Amino acid sequence: xxxxxxxxxxxTPEMHLEPLTYSQATLDLWxxxxxxxxxxxxxxxxxxxxxxxxxxxxxxxxxxxxxHYFTINVDNKNIGFISVRQDxxxxxTAEIGIIIGEKEYQGxxxxxxxxxxxxxKCEDDYHLSSVRALIKPFNEKSVKLFTKLGFVEDARVTxxxxxxxxxxxxxx
Numbered sequence: 001x002x003x004x005x006x007x008x009x010x011x012t013p014e015m016h017l018e019p020l021t022y023s024q025a026t027l028d029l030w031x032x033x034x035x036x037x038x039x040x041x042x043x044x045x046x047x048x049x050x051x052x053x054x055x056x057x058x059x060x061x062x063x064x065x066x067x068h069y070f071t072i073n074v075d076n077k078n079i080g081f082i083s084v085r086q087d088x089x090x091x092x093t094a095e096i097g098i099i100i101g102e103k104e105y106q107g108x109x110x111x112x113x114x115x116x117x118x119x120x121k122c123e124d125d126y127h128l129s130s131v132r133a134l135i136k137p138f139n140e141k142s143v144k145l146f147t148k149l150g151f152v153e154d155a156r157v158t159x160x161x162x163x164x165x166x167x168x169x170x171x172x
Contacts, residue, residue: 042139066088082115094128094132098115132154133167134164136165137163
């Protein structure tokens with residue numbers, strides 16, 4: 001296994017993104033992550049931890065042309081996901097989110113490496129003009145990650161009766 005320093009310095013051969021595909025194993029992992037209180041506290045609380053609803057959501061996410069979901073794989077283990085959901089109007093903007101669901105991989109720079117890679121895809125492959133992230137005000141790790149990569153606070157918003165800060169990154 002690569003060291004923390006190696007993860008922080010570069011994407012290693014042991015770490016890669018895979019397009020999300022629906023499987024029972026994927027459903028089981030997402031169900032575990034979405035029901036973990038340490039992870040769930042940072043998510044939209046309206047997203048249910050019900051397995052049938054997660055299954056329907058995963059099936060849609062893995063087949064939609066405007067939703068780009070990737071599984072984060074480290075050392076042949078799925079440890080989280082990152083998503084880009086393109087808006088319908090305008091189509092050149094999107095919302096981005098990331099979860100490192102396996103706790104032993106949190107805080108090792110993996111999120112930063114993966115987010116950089118996906119931001120490049122957003123600009124070069126999806127031709128987006130900007131992306132936004134909705135982050136709960138107390139999620140200090142995410143605020144630090146996104147601002148380090150050029151996101152700026154745009155607005156304070158309420159989504160499903162929950163406070164979020166909207167961070168935006170504009171591409172050239």
